[in-house]
Amino acid sequence: MYFSTRVKNEAARVMKEKWCCQRAELLGLLSVNTAGEHGSPGLFFTTENAAAARKVFSLFKKGSPLKPEVKVKKGSRFRRANTYLVRLSPQPGLDGFLRELGLGEGSLPLSQIIAQGCCRRAYLRGAFLAGGSISNPARGYHLEIVAPNRETAADLVAVMAHYDLRAKVIERKGKLVVYLKEAEQIVGFLNVIGAHRALLKLENIRVYKDVRNNxxxxxxxxxxxxxxxxxxxxxxxxxxxxxxxxxxxxxxxxxxxxxxxxxxxxxxxxxxxxxxxxxxxxxxxxxxxxxxxxxxxxxxxxxxxxx
Ligand SMILES: [Zn+2]
Incomplete structure (x- = not known):
């Protein structure tokens, strides 16, 4: 299994009790999900990670009385992974729910939604789940989150800075990539999002690599x-x-x-x-x-x- 998938699976299993954190995580998930066209005709989330799809589905259920749907698009011969689509179709209460998530017109600003530390972590966890990837630490140190626009990229950089994570941004194929390069920083990020087993795995590889370098x-x-x-x-x-x-x-x-x-x-x-x-x-x-x-x-x- 790819290290990236391992980290995502672990991050997807972290489920916070409080709605403030659940909402922040959902906002992170939906903010970087490039296929998410917020507003009509409904709310979409697409991913190749089954655990992430499950999480969005259950967060929709926890946060609202709305009825989410899930569709699975089987991977083709050329593109092996399945694609999962979680959707909230237009229905009464959807606009109110969007506003509550900080996505609709006149909704709360991000700074208020993630005012607390527990929510900041959840927001980053959601963003990584939706748009993140991390390279196999045996090969090199690189963690990134692909953001759909400049505003979201800037938000991610700012939130990471709370934890002394000095993220940089580059443009790639019209999208903005927020990334961390140093092992120390990546370990810090995994700690923030609660992926502790992946963190230990990375540290082990790092120790081994250091010995080899010595x-x-x-x-x-x-x-x-x-x-x-x-x-x-x-x-x-x-x-x-x-x-x-x-x-x-x-x-x-x-x-x-x-x-x-x-x-x-x-x-x-x-x-x-x-x-x-x-x-x-x-x-x-x-x-x-x-x-x-x-x-x-x-x-x-x-x-x-x-x-
Ligand atoms: Zn919280």
């Missing part, structure tokens, strides 16, 4: 260290060759001469390995010390020769 970082560091060793060896070989060409290695004190020869023969060896080649064997710091002396000697000679 391992990658470690490997990168080791590669970088290795590069440094190779670089140092190349520099040493160059300077020893210079000594060989100018002084001749036989002119060097025996300790230095041995290390110089070993380095020329084994340019890829680490200092420790190089020490093992000598008789008597020499530790890493001893080898390092002699190689430094060789380098200093070469630098000094190059200076004297004015090169």
């Amino acid at each position: 391992i990658n970082r470690l490997v990168n560091c080791e590669t970088a260290n290795l590069d440094k060793t190779v670089e140092a060896s190349l520099r040493q070989v160059k300077k020893i060759r210079y000594l060989q060409d100018t002084l001749g290695l036989s002119a060097l004190p025996v300790g230095l001469r041995e290390v110089a020869r070993a380095r020329l023969q084994h340019p890829h060896m680490s200092l420790r390995e190089l020490g093992q080649q000598l008789t008597p064997k020499l530790g890493k710091s001893g080898v390092n010390h002699r190689l430094r002396r060789l380098e200093v000697l070469a630098d000094g000679l190059r200076d004297e020769n004015g090169e």
Whole structure:
């Protein structure tokens, strides 16, 4: 199952007791539902998520004595998912219900409908259920809600800001997409809408990914260290060759001469390995010390020769 579907199914199961929250959630659901033509001939909600359709149906029933209808359009061979249509056909009491939801003429403004925290959360939950999606956190972090117009997009951004969620908006195919990109922010959003199991799932994946990233970082560091060793060896070989060409290695004190020869023969060896080649064997710091002396000697000679 897609992670998105998982989150929606969980969010759809959250059912608040108070009508204030139910109304706010219904407003969220209907505000972003792009097929919702509010007003005549009735009120529509369409979705491919069965749980979301069920929720709208039961919220219609809880909030009004009106009779909602549900239609299912079977998915085609090309488009597998079913489409669910929940509709309130024109009937006495519909206009009053729309006004109560904040959708009709002369209805309450959004700010009043979601004045309380419980209702703000419900509004966001509804909006996500109707127009939201979230990518599989194993692949990347992206959560979005597609809004039908600029006003709704701005409302969503403002409501999210209550929870320090810094949503951004882009335009895509004439619609406005409100989105969050950071894992931290997405976790925050799932918390707000009450999708706690999805939140834990995401956190688990995130921890796993972080461990993997740390391992990658470690490997990168080791590669970088290795590069440094190779670089140092190349520099040493160059300077020893210079000594060989100018002084001749036989002119060097025996300790230095041995290390110089070993380095020329084994340019890829680490200092420790190089020490093992000598008789008597020499530790890493001893080898390092002699190689430094060789380098200093070469630098000094190059200076004297004015090169
Ligand atoms: Zn409430």
